[in-house]
Amino acid sequence: QVQVAESGGGLVQPGGSLRLSCAASGSRVNIGIMGWYRQAPGKQRELVATISDRGRTDYGDSMKGRSAISRDDATNMVYLQMNSLKPADTAVYFCNVNEWMGASLRTYWGQGTQVTVSS
Numbered sequence: 001q002v003q004v005a006e007s008g009g010g011l012v013q014p015g016g017s018l019r020l021s022c023a024a025s026g027s028r029v030n031i032g033i034m035g036w037y038r039q040a041p042g043k044q045r046e047l048v049a050t051i052s053d054r055g056r057t058d059y060g061d062s063m064k065g066r067s068a069i070s071r072d073d074a075t076n077m078v079y080l081q082m083n084s085l086k087p088a089d090t091a092v093y094f095c096n097v098n099e100w101m102g103a104s105l106r107t108y109w110g111q112g113t114q115v116t117v118s119s
Contacts, residue, residue, distance in 0.1 A: 002026045009113030022095030024076040030100040034078040038091035085117045
């Protein structure tokens with residue numbers, strides 16, 4: 001019932017910055033935790049950051065101190081500001097959205113947006 005769409009990926013030089021956006025659309029729903037994950041070819045999908053509906057954040061080790069997650073509940077948007085990017089950050093970045101339907105929690109994933117860090 002929820003559509004998730006990422007945007008903002010692209011090519012950036014090492015040390016540069018990038019801001020990813022994710023829109024959760026559909027009918028009016030109760031959105032819980034939203035987050036960003038990334039996956040490089042041949043690697044497992046890993047946590048970048050999550051943010052709860054109360055504003056609590058959780059960051060993975062890989063981008064700790066170099067990323068900041070935020071959300072706008074009025075528009076059901078979640079953002080990821082990435083700074084001091086390194087070639088190792090090259091991956092497909094996926095947006096994850098969790099929806100509360102009564103006592104049931106449903107999770108949704110976007111298609112992903114490619115981030116390439118290269119000189």
